[in-house]
Amino acid sequence: MLLTLFVTFFKIGLFTIGGGYAMIPLIEREVVDRHGWINREDFLDLLAIAQSAPGVFAVNISIFIGYRLRGVRGSVFCALGTVLPSVIIILAIAMFLGQFRENRVVANVLKGIRPAVIALILTPTIRLASKAGLNRWNWWVPPVSALLIWWLGVSPVWIIFATIVGAVMYYILKVRRV
């Protein structure tokens, strides 16, 4: 099991090009669809948790899943699997391949990959939207938070913190009274 966790996250780390968010479709595929380690609703909660903690988003996700499945040891294996591919590749680049960026074939391949990565993030966004419990009271939350982040450059961290504060106040004032 520990080895499966390590190999799964090694694979995820190896194919994540363009930062943490690009990792979401890969993790969703491996962890939710293939292995069934967590369901799609829990995956959505996990994204919120990983985003509200400091540090590397993708590593945070892997730590959570590892801990949930196999405790502290599981989280160590998952985190190692996630970072090992990039550590090895960057080390090789730092040591030997000074001209990596100027290589024409590499540049062409990456020009093809970048637009595909956008589509790869769009797909789980739509899938997760149907699991987010949207109703006539909160349907405006996804577009407004997207605009705040994209247009006004608000950090997602602040939006998450504000939402947590709002939800806790709502709980204290309304839910607990009932």
Place this chain on the structure above:
Amino acid sequence: MIWIRLFWTFFKIGLFGFGGGYGMLSLIQNEVVEKQTWISSSEFTDIVAVSQMTPGPIGINSATYVGYKAVENAGMSRADAVLGSLLASFSLMLPSFILMLLISAFFMRYKDHKAVQTVLAWLRPVVVGMLAAAVLLLINPENLGASLTPQFFISIGLLVGAFLATYVWKVGPIKVIIAAGILGGVIYSFV
């Protein structure tokens, strides 16, 4: 001692780097280029570019690269430089490791509590918006090419194709990335 400074610098970056890789980059630049002067500003730009082109989280990529260069530029051996890169990556992960373990333990224990349930129900729509923002932020000339150039149209084609593949035909993301890479390599060697 360069080792202690490497550890402390990247521990700090890991602790205060909220908001994912891109949020972390400005912090790394401030600590590594401005304060410690381990690498030059142009070297830093190179790291950002290399990070975007190679797999893995950007934070880990830059920590590995800076750790190597900082020790190498200090005039130490290559083996020491490799140690430096490992130390920097480890230090970067350490704070979030500790925090995430605490959060995970808390979450799993109180998952069914009414208050936690309320918070999660409120957060789910926000996360969807967060992901949508990530998509919007990536739609830029750097990723798609300048408007109305041949690269732009090829990029749109690849984007739509990749979306159909994953959303409609349920192709796995790794296959889509490999296919897009091969297509890019072939198409752009002619265009």
